[in-house]
Amino acid sequence: MANLGRALSETAEGVNETLHKLLPRGEGDAEARLFEAMRYSSLAGGKRLRPFLAVTSADLFGVPRSWSLRAASAVELIHCYSLVHDDLPAMDNDTLRRGQPTCHVKYDEATAILVGDALQALAFEILTDAETHPEPAVRCQLVSALAKAAGAHGMVGGQMIDLAAEHQSFDINAITRLQQMKTGALIAVACEFGAILGQADEHARLALRGYAHDLGLAFQIVDDLLDVESNEKDLGKSIGKDVAQGKATFVSILGTERARQQARLLVEQAIAHLEAFDTKADLLRAAARFVVDRKN
DSSP, rough: OHHHHHHHHHHHHHHHHHHHHHOOOOOOTTTHHHHHHHHHHHHSSOHHHHHHHHHHHHHHOOOOOHHHHHHHHHHHHHHHHHHHHHHSTTOOOEEEEEEEEEEHHHHHHHHHHHHHHHHHHHHHHHHHHTOOOHHHHHHHHHHHHHHHHSTTTOOOOOOHHHHTTTTSOOOHHHHHHHHHHIIHHHHHHHHHHHHHTTOOHHHHHHHHHHHHHHHHHHHHHHHHHHHHOHHHHHHHOOOHHHHHHHTHHHHHHOOOOHHHHHHHHHHHHHHTTTGOOOOOHHHHHHHHHHHHHHHO
């Protein structure tokens, strides 16, 4: 786990440096407030798990870090945009994110909406740049994969289902589908980015996709567990909102012990998908175990 901690820190540092360079800044411009809010919402820390998965998956195929850090930053910008929009009063109405006031609280709702829009656009701008990969076909694949993961059949569609969950009764199959879209799709594309950048064969892509699929569900189950077992100080965000709103979660349906067992089973399944990569995938194996044991 020591190696994993160091690798997570190094990736987070690399992504933060990349984001510092890529995010716009300006003091006298009329849009300076937007630039400031974009940086506030993107550089406030977080685990940077998705970028780590993108960079570490790319390492399997010898992809230069200069490429993978840019691609990983694009994934993180999509994640940050989704958090800004999810926190809005019209969505989850949260006031705390990563231990600080949410974007619409710090600035205002209109600015928060524009921040999300701008972060999303910047993500795709980064992927189309030749500095991300010299091959135009590879850049097109990156754009296509991220658009599908983030769109109506992925993260955004999952958020729509999540909103409907406030007024409907969901069973375990519906909750699984919701989380595969809302949370799992972006985790999956982060791993897929490594294979795309490395122009890997279909077998390798399928292995990473299987790993990410099971990892994404395990991640969400642990999120649900932390929502009922942790506190705002440790998590850095509001807790207990799903319970208060009567939403079905993995924990409310399975109970805490069965949910925890299911998360561990999914992690072992995720790790099994990495067999073909041998010891090169040890960091990805450690990341899976970290996901299920994490405290925030």
